[in-house]
Amino acid sequence: MPIVPDGPAYGGDQDDHRGAARLSGPLFREQPPQARPYDTPQARPHRAAPQNPEPMPDAPQPAPQPQKKSAGRDLSAAIGVAFGLGVVIIASLFVVKAVFVGVVAVAVVVGVWELARRLRERKGINVPVVPLAVGGAAMVVAGYVRGAEGAWVAMALTALAVLGWRMTEPPEGYLKDVTAGIFAAFYVPFLATFVAMMLAAEDGAWRVLTFLVLTVVSDTGAYAVGWRFGRTKLAPRISPGKTREGMLGGIGFAMACGALCMQFLIDHGTWWQGLILGLAVAVSATLGDLGESMIKRDLGIKDMGTLLPGHGGIMDRLDSLLPTAPVVWLLLVLFVGQG
Structure with a gap:
């Protein structure tokens, strides 16, 4: 917050209130100033020039360098860990x-x-x-x-x-x-x-893959869109990094991916069911992420653990998956049965 002085600084037009205190008029004419003993060039005391003169007000100042946005984590480690986990999950x-x-x-x-x-x-x-x-x-x-x-x-x-x-x-x-x-x-x-x-279920592996892909696509789409276009905070008191634009991006990506997954991966599934599934996944994943953030804020921590470099702990990766699992299971049962 800028420091505002209690009154106007003296000098220029702001000195009028000082002149108001002077006695003036025809009875109080100002006398010419008396010459001082050292008022000659030879008698004036020598004053040293300032060593660090301040720059002129109109001197050009260097432009501030733009700051680049940062993800706040070790991106290479995060990608490596995510790739390793993906290989283990898909193989098993x-x-x-x-x-x-x-x-x-x-x-x-x-x-x-x-x-x-x-x-x-x-x-x-x-x-x-x-x-x-x-x-x-x-x-x-x-x-x-x-x-x-x-x-x-x-x-x-x-x-x-x-x-x-x-x-x-x-x-x-x-x-x-x-x-x-x-x-x-x-x-x-x-x-x-x-x-x-x-x-x-008989096609259980494809159902689980659909669940995982939709959750990851929703999170990644929300992050990418929010990082590039995010302006309006979604829940600043819970998770300041999340934006409404990012959530809309996550919904769009998840719905498009859901339509493809239901059409080509799930037996008897249709694209319009995938749109509903993608929307539900994006909403539940966002709520799960916010819920985990709420818990961590209450505990006063950033991550639940340090087991996964670039990600935090296991719970930091399960935050959006856990609440999304029952939503996907229920919708798949309603759409195509238990299998």
């Missing part, structure tokens, strides 16, 4: 489905551990990690083998295990610990079971 998805289920279970366990660690560090909440890790992995397997019924049963048993495990410690903080534990069980492994349920 189309070679042996059980291997992909194992990949999802491992991601769930790591994600639960990251979330529990951050809750303990920043909020002093001791989430029971062991029952969450075991129950989370079992939840993913149950969703793949037994469908939605198996996932709900595993979720209920995991919640009971969290309640019982915490009873082995002092009662102080019991309520907040088990509440956070049940939230973690729902947020990470239960939502991830819908990926395993998609995989259980």
